[in-house]
Amino acid sequence: MKPNATSLSIAIRRELVFHDRQTVADISEATGHSFPTVKKHLERMRTAGEVNEQGLTPSTGGRPATRYVFNPSAANGLCAYIEQDVIAYRRIDAIGTTLEKGRMAIRHGNHLQTLFDLLASQLASHSIQAITIGVAAAVADGEIIYAPDYPTLSDVALTTLLESTFDVPVVVENDMNAAVYGYGRSVPTYADETIVYVYLGKNGPGSGILLNGRLLRGKTNFTGEISFLPFYAHHTFYDRIRNHQRGTPLTDQACDALARLVTTFTATLNPHTIVFSDIDVTEEDIRRVRKRSERYIAATHLPDLTRGLWEEHYFQGLITFCVETLLETI
Known part of the structure; x- marks a missing residue:
């Protein structure tokens, strides 16, 4: 500050x-x-x-x-998220309006170097006072603690590294935390609602949780790593949904896995809403998942099941984190 x-x-x-x-x-x-x-x-x-x-x-x-x-011109921020083959970014003003957006392909499989190249290019061309980065990995206080699909990012204290290099405040956040936070900002909800956001992902599934309106991170910031849930005798949740092809109806196996996931969240958190990414499921898929869930738990306890605009909610979360940082540091 x-x-x-x-x-x-x-x-x-x-x-x-x-x-x-x-x-x-x-x-x-x-x-x-x-x-x-x-x-x-x-x-x-x-x-x-x-x-x-x-x-x-x-x-x-x-x-x-x-x-x-x-004054929207009081400061600029940069928001970016890292995926397997691309970094998507938006440059924003002080109230979160997008000024520029683009994508940069990952170069030579090196996510960290590509991120450095993007930030260096943007900072050379624009005055930027805060940066937020989203990544499909477990993040604890700005350090990437679990990122099996991003070897150049794994065990990197990314916030510290970027701040020392570029001399700009940096927030690094898990992708699902950003998405559920963005959903909470984008969709009218009560302040104390509990919301779960589920994304099947390119590199495995994850979830983000707003518990009574606040991000739930857990003891070691590992909350939401649903891949490991042992729903079956010899298979995890990830094992049962890993072959799901986007753009095709859920298989019966994937539908059952999602129904067990809904049941688990219902019995443990009793959320108001579970949001599924629009990239992963259709409205018909959600209807099937709800019907299957009723085999495992009474319908009266089930939350609303809905589809979310994945990329927009992801960016909205990153933008909100960025604006919050700008307001504290300019």
Whole structure:
């Protein structure tokens, strides 16, 4: 955090960007700080170019209040996710609007070097104040602790490495945590809902969990590694779905494996919703999975089963993490 990024400044930024509170009175009530204190901070932020005035509120009999909005040009961020054969990226402004997007093919099977090349290219061309990276791997405090399909990333303290190289704040996050976080931001939900997001993946399945509105990471940040679930006498969940071909109906074997997964989450977390990637399943597949799940657990306990826009929710999670970092560090 920079010296001028006081806790109140950060709170004001968050109210403006995430909660659409635009007047001194509204922000004062939300933050618990006095009207004069909030007013003083807003004026200081306006002078610094962080905040713009945007007219007055409609009159309700008294003096109309000045409306404030956060300046999108106050900072830029870069969000990228790493897949087996490509890195997809978006450059965003300070409120999360996409300014540029693209993809870079993995070069010579080296994911780490390709990531370095992408970041170096973007930072040479643009002023970027925060970076978020998503990866299909287990991540603990910015370190890749389990990435069998990404040997150049395995056991790499990626946040530390990138921050020391590029001198920009970096957040590294598991792909499923980003996706479920993005879904929670994109779809109207109650603050205390429990949501599970399931992706069968190119390199094996994973899940992300919002427990009562908060990301569930677990003791060693290994939450969601559903490949290992021993649903059958001699086979894991991954063994039963690994041959599923995207774009084709679920086999009976894959349908049963997903039904057992739904049942397990229902019995342990009792979530409101389980989201399946639109890349992996169709609406008919979901109907079959629900029907099969009813063999294992009473229908009254089952959550809503739905399809999610995988890439958009993934990016929305990365963008939200990036904006949160920008608001704390600019």
